[in-house]
Amino acid sequence: xxLQKVTGFDWNHGNLKKCxxxxxxxxxxxxxxxxxxxxxxxxxxxxxxxRFIGIGKTDQGRSVxxxxxxxxxxxxxxxxxxxxxxxxxxxxxxYEKEIAKP
Numbered sequence: 001x002x003l004q005k006v007t008g009f010d011w012n013h014g015n016l017k018k019c020x021x022x023x024x025x026x027x028x029x030x031x032x033x034x035x036x037x038x039x040x041x042x043x044x045x046x047x048x049x050x051r052f053i054g055i056g057k058t059d060q061g062r063s064v065x066x067x068x069x070x071x072x073x074x075x076x077x078x079x080x081x082x083x084x085x086x087x088x089x090x091x092x093x094x095y096e097k098e099i100a101k102p
Contacts, residue, residue, distance in 0.1 A: 003033065003037070003039065003079070005077045006033075006070070006077050006078065006079055007076045007077055007078065008076060008078050008079070009026075009029075009030060009078055009079050009080070009081070010071045010073070010078040010079065010080040011026065011080075011081075015080060015081055015082060018082065018083050019081050019082075019083060019084040021083075022083075022084060022085035022086065023085075023086065024064060024066075024084040024085060024086060027059075028058040028059070028060065028062065028064065028084075029058075029064070029066060029081050029084050031058045031059035031060075032054065032056045032057060032058050032064050032066060033054070033056070033079060034059070035056050035057050035058070035059070036056065037054045037055065037056035038054070038055045038056065038095070039052050039053070039054050039055075040052065040053045040055075041053075042067065045067070046069070049069050050069060050070065051067060051068070051069050051082070052067070052068055052069065052070075053065065053066070053067055054066040054067075054068060055087070055095050062086055063086065063087040063091070063092045063095070064084055064085070064086055064087060065084065065085050065086075065087050065091070066081055066083070066084045067081070067082040067083040067084070068080060068081045068082055069082060
């Protein structure tokens with residue numbers, strides 16, 4: 001899995017502001033990555049770097065949709081969140097139905 005080598009997060013004013021735009025805080029975003037998360041490639045939103053979509057739950061049990069990329073600084077692989085939002089109920093139902101398929 002792509003997240004196995006991750007050692008932390010890469011935050012700055014730009015991505016922090018964009019993620020918080022939809023009311024999702026740093027703590028919630030980071031907690032979602034500590035839970036089981038479905039991760040999908042997102043090649044349509046960037047030509048210059050690999051981007052991913054993560055769908056999971058925060059420590060508080062809220063379903064979140066997180067767009068992110070991975071950045072390497074020295075020997076550290078960091079998650080750089082690009083955007084985050086809470087999922088709508090229909091999205092949650094679709095996601096749960098998809099992961100329940102054999």
